[in-house]
Amino acid sequence: MKIKIRTELDYDCPNPTDLLLQIEAAIIPEQRVLAAHIDLPQAQHFARVPGHDAIGDRIWLRFQGNLKVVYTGEVEIDRLDADISQLAAVPPHFLPGETVQYLLPSRYCPSDHFLMLVEAEFGHLAGGARIAAMRDWIYQHVVYASGSSNAFTGAMETFVDRHGVCRDFAHLMITMARASAIPARFASVYGIGVEPQDFHAVAEVFLDNVWYVVDATGMSSSGRIAKIGIGRDAADVSFLTSYGTVIMNSQIVEVTEA
Structure with a gap:
């Protein structure tokens, strides 16, 4: 099965804040990421680090202001299943x-x-x-x-x-x-x-x-x-961990069959 994903986050960070973001589909053998794109605002700091047990990526951001993130992806699933x-x-x-x-x-x-x-x-x-x-x-x-x-x-x-x-x-x-x-x-x-x-x-x-x-x-x-x-x-494995004040304006997740 192929899955299409669109995620939109809109948050406010009144002060300079460290954020740990994990919203992208992981690149692992059981699923093939056919297409992926993430839009992030200009940040004071950006770095990718491995997720827990090296499954997926986390993104470190140092940011102040209106944080708008848009992630889109298409993933083909080939996962072992059984009764x-x-x-x-x-x-x-x-x-x-x-x-x-x-x-x-x-x-x-x-x-x-x-x-x-x-x-x-x-x-x-x-x-x-x-x-x-x-x-x-x-x-x-x-x-x-x-x-x-x-x-x-x-x-x-x-x-x-x-x-x-x-x-x-x-x-x-x-x-x-x-x-x-x-x-x-x-x-x-x-x-x-x-x-x-x-x-x-x-x-x-x-x-x-x-x-x-x-x-x-x-x-x-x-x-x-x-x-x-x-x-x-x-x-x-929180999708957003903040080390400071963060205010949510909106959050949209859309997952459909491709």
Whole structure:
């Protein structure tokens, strides 16, 4: 599948501010970037640096004034997919070193607090079958509601409140997977089918020595997303991180099938 992307950001920076931007589709083997262009205003400083685990690029800006950013891209998706319920887990002692960080609790994913819950609810299942059951449980028990969470909401709050947005669904999926000794990470993506259209978030789980996409919201799927970047949770892969005052005027994300 080919995906067309258009993103427009309009923010004000009243004072000189350091900004870390990550909105471009990553150039990685599972997706081919056919065309891409980003318009940025003249900044006091500009630098590209690798994203988390060298997936995607981040852009450092030092900027003051009206920040208008327009990104357009076309991406062809060629991602490995499978019936996740049929996949086997990798025993922890056989996990590659780079996956170990995705077994551990992180800011929004306190997996150590979910051990007993996950065992009680899903202990009769293993590997991909357990992941599929947890994905379906989240879809059935958590309501997708725009504006129902904030930048401080973690997986525990989502589990208790039973509502959230895509990042909350991803955080809860990641937390439950890690509590099951299955590496899981957060992926910031552009997705076909996401309503309302915006930056989207999904989980990725490590099964049979491959990372597989899991979208617990049910809105998109592995072959219908373009990955921007990955991290332990949303804190690692925010589309815009500011070290100073930033005021949002508008934000538009459009993702369509090419």
